[in-house]
Amino acid sequence: MNPQEANYIQERTNAILDVIMAYANLDFTQKTEITDKEDVFDAIASGVNMLGEELENSVITLQEREALLKEVHHRVKNNLQIISSLMNLQASYTKDEQFLALIRECRNRIISMSMIHEMLYRAKDLSKINVSDYIRTLTLSINSSFSGTNSNVVFKYDIDDVIYLEAERMIPIGLIINEAVSNSFKYAFPDCRGLIRIHFSASETHFCLRISDNGIGLPEETKTEEFESLGIQLIGTLSEQLSAELKILRENGLGYELLFRIEN
């Protein structure tokens, strides 16, 4: 090979590589030159240019889909917040404690779902949520709805920071936590002081969610199957939705343990 040929090969290769690198950085403004020689470099350049066009189109489509999905999550969150605000407004017309408590329970359920949509549209990955962030934010919100800013109920978290879950499973999990924690606030602490522990971990095959309090628990004579509150019924139904094995813990307070498969 003479130096002129070597130089030609070097130049064409570099030019094509430059464009490939630009495409790798999602810069689709560049194109490789196709000469009239119709040699193998022109064929590669032609292929690279066409690949760049296809890639650009896919990236645009993907960006449009992401934007659309974000918009959907945003709107769902806004609509849920409107429902929550309407309930608040309705509650402001009454002093009936029982009605107010019902409104609060419903509002908390709605907020637990709206939070998921808010986290999804703010997240880079539109399909998954960090479990630890979500549980901490959710419990903070439940705490403030029951105690205002003067809470004597302490939360202790033992949550694996790197677990991410899709919205499909995060919504029932959020609702379960909401019911369990709300029940603790309502019944477990007559003196409004106590500890609520939340554990979320992953083994090789299963996730384990445990929510427990150190409150007064249930009377010994009450059988587990006799629980009738909507909250507990909901926990049962939502556990089934997760295909989870539900265990009720009755030592030093009341708690719930759910085991469900990592693979959805």
Next chain:
Amino acid sequence: MNIPDTAYNLTCYFTWMGDDGIARTKVKKGSEVKLEHAQENSVVVNGFYVDSKFPLLIDARGIKSMEREARTFFTTNGRNTNTLAFAIIIDSSVSKAVGNFFLAISKPVIPTRLFLNEDTALEWLQKFRNK
């Protein structure tokens, strides 16, 4: 491929209907085919027969490039035209690249094959005539 005097002389193509009922279009050497060129050619091809369908022989030898919009137009346009099949003749590395890309990535909706010579391409198209 001999271009008859009756052929339409378009921006990037010579296009005509053969006596055998097979339409032909030949890319001009060094053409960089864009959407408007694809549309221009399509208007001519669609004007050959209104009521019956026919196959199309495309001589892509000498093509320099074809932009994505043009590839997509040719691909999806097959649904709305009277074209029954595409036989594409290629030779150089560049026309091979364009042809293969069109076939594998753009995925035309009518039967399409690449050929290295005109005779075998015409032989293949014969079976699509008068359908």
